[in-house]
Amino acid sequence: xMKTVSTITINLLCQALDFPGGKVAYISEMRFISESNDKRIxxxxxxxxxxxxxxxxxxxxxxxxxxxxxxxxxVTLQMMDTIxxxxxxxxxxxxxxxxxxxxxxxxxxxxxLAADDVVLPQYREPGVLLWRGFTLEExxxxxxxxxxxxxxxxxxxxxxxxxxxxxxxxxxxIATQLPQAVxxxxxxxxxxxxxxxxxYIGDGGTSEGxxxxxxxxxxVMEAPVIFICRNNGWAISTHITEQFRSDGIAVKGQxxxxxxxxxxxxxxxxxxxxxxxxxxxxxxxxxxxxVEALTYRVGHHSTSDDSTxxxxxxxxxxxxxARNPVNRFRKWVERNGWWSEKEESELRSSIRKQLLQxxxxxxxxxxxxxxxxxxDVYDLPPSNLREQEKQLRETINRHPQDYPSxxxx
Amino acid sequence: xxxxxxxxxxLTASNSFDSKKLQLPSPRSFSERKASFLLVRSDGSVNxxxxxxxxxxxxxxxxxxxxxxxADGSAASTASKPGHELLLFEALREGLEEEMDRDPTVCVMxxxxxxxxxxxxxxxxxxxKYGDLRVLDTxxxxxxxxxxxxxxxxxxxxxxxxxxxxxxxxLAFNQISNxxxxxxxxxxxxxxxxxxxRGPGGVGRQLGAEHSQRLESxxxxxxxxxxxxxxxxxxxxxxxxxxxxxxxxxILFEHVLLYNLKERIPDEExxxxxxxxxxxxxxxxVTILTYSRMRYHVMQAAKTLVNKGYDPEVIDIRxxxxxxxxxxxxSVKKTHRVLIVEECMRTGGIGASLTAAIxxxxxxxxxxxxxxxxxxxxxxxxxxxxxxxTVVQPAQIVTAVEQLCx
Numbered sequence: 024x025m026k027t028v029s030t031i032t033i034n035l036l037c038q039a040l041d042f043p044g045g046k047v048a049y050i051s052e053m054r055f056i057s058e059s060n061d062k063r064i065x066x067x068x069x070x071x072x073x074x075x076x077x078x079x080x081x082x083x084x085x086x087x088x089x090x091x092x093x094x095x096x097x098v099t100l101q102m103m104d105t106i107x108x109x110x111x112x113x114x115x116x117x118x119x120x121x122x123x124x125x126x127x128x129x130x131x132x133x134x135x136l137a138a139d140d141v142v143l144p145q146y147r148e149p150g151v152l153l154w155r156g157f158t159l160e161e162x163x164x165x166x167x168x169x170x171x172x173x174x175x176x177x178x179x180x181x182x183x184x185x186x187x188x189x190x191x192x193x194x195x196x197i198a199t200q201l202p203q204a205v206x207x208x209x210x211x212x213x214x215x216x217x218x219x220x221x222x223y224i225g226d227g228g229t230s231e232g233x234x235x236x237x238x239x240x241x242x243v244m245e246a247p248v249i250f251i252c253r254n255n256g257w258a259i260s261t262h263i264t265e266q267f268r269s270d271g272i273a274v275k276g277q278x279x280x281x282x283x284x285x286x287x288x289x290x291x292x293x294x295x296x297x298x299x300x301x302x303x304x305x306x307x308x309x310x311x312x313x314v315e316a317l318t319y320r321v322g323h324h325s326t327s328d329d330s331t332x333x334x335x336x337x338x339x340x341x342x343x344x345a346r347n348p349v350n351r352f353r354k355w356v357e358r359n360g361w362w363s364e365k366e367e368s369e370l371r372s373s374i375r376k377q378l379l380q381x382x383x384x385x386x387x388x389x390x391x392x393x394x395x396x397x398x399d400v401y402d403l404p405p406s407n408l409r410e411q412e413k414q415l416r417e418t419i420n421r422h423p424q425d426y427p428s429x430x431x432x
Numbered sequence: 433x434x435x436x437x438x439x440x441x442x443l444t445a446s447n448s449f450d451s452k453k454l455q456l457p458s459p460r461s462f463s464e465r466k467a468s469f470l471l472v473r474s475d476g477s478v479n480x481x482x483x484x485x486x487x488x489x490x491x492x493x494x495x496x497x498x499x500x501x502x503a504d505g506s507a508a509s510t511a512s513k514p515g516h517e518l519l520l521f522e523a524l525r526e527g528l529e530e531e532m533d534r535d536p537t538v539c540v541m542x543x544x545x546x547x548x549x550x551x552x553x554x555x556x557x558x559x560x561k562y563g564d565l566r567v568l569d570t571x572x573x574x575x576x577x578x579x580x581x582x583x584x585x586x587x588x589x590x591x592x593x594x595x596x597x598x599x600x601x602x603l604a605f606n607q608i609s610n611x612x613x614x615x616x617x618x619x620x621x622x623x624x625x626x627x628x629x630r631g632p633g634g635v636g637r638q639l640g641a642e643h644s645q646r647l648e649s650x651x652x653x654x655x656x657x658x659x660x661x662x663x664x665x666x667x668x669x670x671x672x673x674x675x676x677x678x679x680x681x682x683i684l685f686e687h688v689l690l691y692n693l694k695e696r697i698p699d700e701e702x703x704x705x706x707x708x709x710x711x712x713x714x715x716x717x718v719t720i721l722t723y724s725r726m727r728y729h730v731m732q733a734a735k736t737l738v739n740k741g742y743d744p745e746v747i748d749i750r751x752x753x754x755x756x757x758x759x760x761x762x763s764v765k766k767t768h769r770v771l772i773v774e775e776c777m778r779t780g781g782i783g784a785s786l787t788a789a790i791x792x793x794x795x796x797x798x799x800x801x802x803x804x805x806x807x808x809x810x811x812x813x814x815x816x817x818x819x820x821x822t823v824v825q826p827a828q829i830v831t832a833v834e835q836l837c838x
Contacts, residue, residue: 141587175620184619191586192619196610202576203611206583206591213539213565213589236576243571399621400656402679405707405754 064273066317067297068287072346074354076292085295087361093134093291094356097126097349098367099374100150103159104322106378107166111180111326115386116166120181122147124321127291127348128253130154132221132316135298139218141207143191143200146181147253147320148223155188159377163385170431175399176391198228201237201250205311208246212309219247219305221298227258229272238279241311249301250281250313253288255320260333276313288316289348292355319346392431393419515698521691523665524554527672528592530701532562535590538676541568541577542594542631551596552632552691578604578629582611585625590676598633598685599645612681613656628675629683634725634775635823636689641811644819648685648752649776652785659752660706661685661724665695667750670704678706685752687725709756715745718833719763721786722773723749726824730773733829742833752782760786761794768799769836773824778806803832 039046069080085093104121111119122129129150136142142151149162161173165183168176174184174192184192191207194200204222211218228234229252241248252272256263269275276283282304286297294316301312319342323330330339356362397404397412404412419426518526532538540555546569549556559567570577574595581591595601601608608629616624635644648659658680662668668686675682712727713734722730727748734744745763749756764770770790774783783804790802805824812822 143583173620173622174618177620178618182618184622186619186622191583192615192623194611194615194618196606199579199607199611200583202573202579202607203583203586205576206580206585206589207587208583209565209568209580210584210587210589232573233576233579236571236573237579239571240573240576240580244568399617401616401658402624406757407754 058268059270063270064285066285066287067293068290069292069296070290070351070355072351074351074358076355085292087359089134090356090359091361093130093295094352094362095370096130096150096154097291097352098370100126100129100153101349102371102374103162103378106375106382108322108326110382115382116180118180118326119166120146120325121322122150124319124342124348125253125255125288126150127294127352128288128316128318131291131294132251132298135295135302136221137218138189139216140302141189141191141211141218141220143204143207143220143222144193145197145200145223145225145228146193146195147225149181149183152183152185152188152190155190157183157185157188159381160384163381164388167385167388168390169385169388170391171388172391175395177395198224198231198233201233202240204248205237205240205244205246208241208248209244212246217306219249219302221249221251223251223253225258226252226254226256226263226272227261227266229275230266238275238281238311238313242280245309246311247305247309248311249298249305250311252313252315253318254315255318257320257324257330257334259324259328260330271315271317273313273315281311281313283313283315285315285317288318289346289351291348291352390430515696517694517696518665519691520665520668520693520695521552521554523669523695523697524672524686525556525558527669528555528676529558531673531676532558532566537588538590538592539566539568539584540592540594541570541581543570543572543596545569545594550594555594574600574603575607578607579611581627581629582607582615582625585627586615586623590626592628592630592676595629595631597643598631598647599643601629601631601647602645602650605650608651608657609654613654617656624679625681626679627681629681630686632686632688632691634687634689635807635812635819636687636725638814638816638819639688640814644812646776646781649781651683652753652782656681657753658682658706659685660750661752663687663690663724663727663748663750665693666697667704667710669697670702671706671750674703674706677703682706685724689725707751707754707756709759710748710750711759712748713744713746715743715767717743717767717837718745718769718771719760719767720744720746720771720773720829720833721749721760722746723752723782724775726773726775729824729826730829733826733833736826736830737833742837744833749786755786755789757789757793760790764790764794765797768797770798770802771829771832771836772802772804773829774804774806775823776806777809779809781806800836803836805829805832
């Protein structure tokens, strides 16, 4: 068969097709891409379950100071959760959410960041605030909603926020912080700041539309934001097998053109190293990174939940004891000669005392005055709110017996 | 898109315009307030010609108001105050550009706002001038780019978020109600959100139900936000500037049919007050409250009413949240009769809230129940005639005033 020169040329040129989006090779054999890879994305870890450095680990040692601080804060977080949870059970605070089992993800990721990095939490990351210097008193004040609370008593417990520590106030709706994080990264990009944005989300939150759009935006806008997904296995009672059918969350990064990594969220060293590296890439290359931290939610979803209703008690026990991130890191720190039983008991008793004291004081501190109901809705109160405040005060004056006596006017 | 303005002929031809002749028998059962159908069609630009003509003839009756555009209406002053003429969408752009020049933290984000210049050309040329980062094209996810704007605002920028059509902002409702309006409050004042959310809304040009939403109706309850609606090139620029400078989140409602209104505005810099209503035409007999496009239907009806011997006071409320009850109250105390003309639906619209607010505050001054003319509680149909009948027309306004003033 005689082919003309032009036909041959066309055949050669057609090795790749030109479409919006670039050249793409073609094949004549129909092939569906499998819904999953043969192997799951491997998980980066440095310490084994006994807190021993795995051989061939590519770690540059962290300093004793940082390691000890990390460990201490993990212990503090653990104890804060225990005592505040008990306080809720005793009726002293109305609600609480623990981060039990996720201490390494919380503290180690925070330790890898700089003070200028902006943090947008979901709600299970108080460890980040703790690392940055939020005091136990400040935590207690928010939980009790007293007048020392920076939120002025307007939010449920655990909705912490601190502008000076660059930690955006927790907002209840799931995943709304993700596009906001992209916006914050956009702001940093405009200012050419040597900082990035870090935002957290749970496995359940990745089902929200905002997750998809935020990752997409971040990639398109080349925004310096690190998305940390705490895959802790449960979204209240929804197990991850019912949440998505993909290989976790790390696999989704590529769908958006984002570099991603899966890390053992209960390995403080691995988390620390990963976030440091992610931060470096995000800022120097001005691109987003997706980090999936595999962990386990040991506690209930919140104090309004009893997770024994939907998962076996021995599963919880296993993760609480055998896979405990705090114990695991402790072993490594102790093995380095940086920690001892004596320091452990001193730390624990000191923290316990501080916590109990903080709760006692916060409980007794006055609630915010009535005027705080109406202020900060706008920068200045408009006439309708001034009117409504006036009406409310008049009502209270007429029926003082119905108004709580311990709330200042 | 211009339509044949049959009504114009009828109006100019006869001095005694009998609105009753225009009434068709109603095959459907509307409530009494919306009994009449209309033959009179209106189009924003034609209305303006009428409006400005009427303003020119009534120059001596108009009170110069710091926020109104009356100055350019009077023939005598046009020669001494040059100003410059432009279309409403250009006025919006001018305001936006001035603020972007003045404050480097002001940025724009939305779909096709960059080099495409925006669907209604409000951001035309800005991307070339300020760059692709400061005038940002976003992927199609309204909830997310609104969220992005909120995050940027909390980090120190002053974003202007454009919804290609206000109706699309329904997708952003979560971010707007749960975060935009709330975070300043729930953070205890630590984080402020000086964001402006703007876009074209309202009914017009046969865009179908999904593109004819009146979002002011749905947003009005959200605490922490302010809402304003522009209606002239003058107040469009002034409100845009004021909204950008405000520390609160502001939603600026533009109207699809008003973008091509031409007007002469001052060369000097000016800002309109976000919370103030605009006195369009002072009068004695009845207070007509309206905003956005309906202002032009009201002014057209006012022309007719004046011919019939009525003296309506027309106020463009402009500030939809909060209402300027001071200006409105003074008017009610003077005229004792109120007619509200809006494009929102009957149920739960701005008119419904305004009726409640006026009744509550000025009940003693009213000689008659407040009359509110609104669109029906139906999705806006595509067919031109049907669409027309969902919008309050001048003839209905005339009838309503006549009934109110009996």
